[in-house]
Amino acid sequence: MPKAIPRACRKQGCAATTTDRSGYCESHRNTGWEQHQQGKSRHERGYGSKWDVIRARILHRDKHLCQECMRTGRAKAAATVDHIKPKSQGGTDDDGNLQGLCWPCHKRKTATERKP
Template structure:
């Protein structure tokens, strides 16, 4: 099988090329995810073992169905638990602030919140 065609590194301003599947050159390979997460681990961001218990409870409460898709009368399986009011904007892990969402609804909601 031929090797992959080198492409520009995904790091803004980097002139290097890479054939790595991540899209980052050797120098920037681990920066994409770390930069997005602010260099913090899952536990440091508040998603440790306590969150695992909360997540399971919310998925069970919402019967593993995406709440946004249900509002649109198109039931779909939920795979994530979302903060209705994001933690970054003062939201809490209280059950009333959490909802089960499918991946595409969660991704879309998060993208909209970043624009605010």
């Protein structure tokens, strides 16, 4: 089998090349997720076993349907539980501040919340 063709590292601004399947060079391998999570475990971020119980309760309450899609007249399975008012902006884990969302809706909502 021929060797893999070296490709540019996926890390923005890195000039190194790699043949690794991850797409990152040796110095940037395994850093993307750590940076995204700021080095904290899910428990340190407030998503431990207590959150697992809350998540199951909210998905059951919302009948495992994406609430954003339901508002636009579509029925799509919810894959995650979202904080309506983000925890970073003072939101809580209160049931009234939580909703079931599909991944595309959650990703879109999170992206708009990060804008200044």
